[in-house]
Amino acid sequence: MSRLASLAPRQRVLVTVSLIALVAVGCGVYFWSKGGSASGSTTAASGNPSTSGGEDSGVGILLDLAKTAVSEKRLVAPAGSNAYEFYLSVLQLDPQNKVALEELHESFPVASADVERAINDDNLDEAQRELSLLREFDSTNYILSLLGGKLDAQRQLQIRQDEARAAAMQAQQQSAGNGSML
Template identity: 70%
Template sequence: MSRFATLAPRQRALAAAIVVALALAGAAFWSLHGAKGGSATVSMDGQTSAAKDDGGVGILLDLAKTAVGENRLVAPAGSNAYEFYLSVLQLDPSNKAALDELHDSFPTASADVERAINNNELDEAQRELSLLREFDSTNYILSLLGGKLDAQRQIVIRQDEARAAVIQSQQSAASGATP
């Protein structure tokens, strides 16, 4: 496994920690300088919700909802809906909104992984596939995509080997022709 595959979980954990720290700082600021008129807040989409200390879950859900609206389900790394929803589940493992959204967006997200494989963006496809496996490691679609990714890697290796053989034969011919 590449070094990049091991960095992704650390990057997600760091991003989640930063978001949670910002959420806690915001909650502390708000509690000190609080809303004097009542306990309702208005979110960016204009909806009113009851103010409560949820440890950053609400912020992460809002970030995830924005990412879904912008079609950032599994990419870019560190700023996509799946990472935000998985961060919510780390804070609240039974969060129904996050679980429902992860389930509902799975077909589109898996299509994004397949698109990355088809475009030969194999490292990105591996990262995205790993992200989906964090949500549902037993899904047969992910097994199929994993097989397709492995097959595509083998094709790329064979193409690279063929190019190397051509270059080597050209160099051998050039060095054999030189006296």
Template identity: 75%
Template sequence: MSRSAFFASRQRVIVAVSLIALVVIGAGIYAWSTGSVPGMTGSGLASASSTAGKDDNGVGILLDLAKTAEAEKRLVAPAGSNAYEFYLSVLQLDPQNQLAQAQLHDSFESASADVERAINDNELDEAQRELSLLREFDKTNYILSLLGGKLDAQRQIQTRQDEARAAAMQAQQQSAGSGSMP
């Protein structure tokens, strides 16, 4: 597993756990504000559990965050606050969530266009992160294979350009060094 994939996976887990904790705290505040906390029996317990159940362990919150990110055109970037990461977090909590699966599928074309744009803009590390994110959803898609090939080719071009610049700088230093000798 690559280092960036490890951190992206770890980041999603942290976000999911944080959202679950937020739901539990919110349920407690709600129960306390309705005056049903003392003893937590009867309607107080039912009220708190129904509030937590409504969000399906944070799934509702994650879906809302994903919808907001989609509306703001944050499909795969920035890291940690994009629709794909939120939907993938939903699928970690609820692997059968049809809404998350449908939204990931529907936004795939636009998200892959964002990856290609990052490659074209020579933002290769960001493109790699975004590509890895899309591969978490669909490992077998040919578009991702093409984008992976394009990313590799762009990395090779960048390496050759860097090597050419280094050679030119070295040649310039050598000519300056030999020109100053008597």
């Protein structure tokens, strides 16, 4: 008696479905690794500039993700799912990609305003991350220098406020300690 036949009917169904799923995943991975004709024609049909080989579909996918992020106003945030990161990834695959370069230039004023908003909201770690992202694209831009100065000033102000609060708490604890000794 075979091992499969000795399993209960439910277990046989589960094993069969699992094997079918495994084969389907294997075929999908094989097709994807070969850069199947369907993904290449989709990129070409979308009008996205392409590169050669397997990078072709990667660039197209990243450009589509970036376009979606722009339409959803996710230029520099959240981390890992924003237009700037997608466009910069495109440029890693295709450094001369005109679509990515143009979109990065066009969205720069709004993206830098997002960084300034994060600074004004005292979300300084996020502002630092976003500023670093913009500097990855254009490290010589004077607006980024100004934002960097504003971020540093805001950090200094926050440090002074924290020190003042700590000093006030320490003074309060000392006065409470002196009052209990009397």
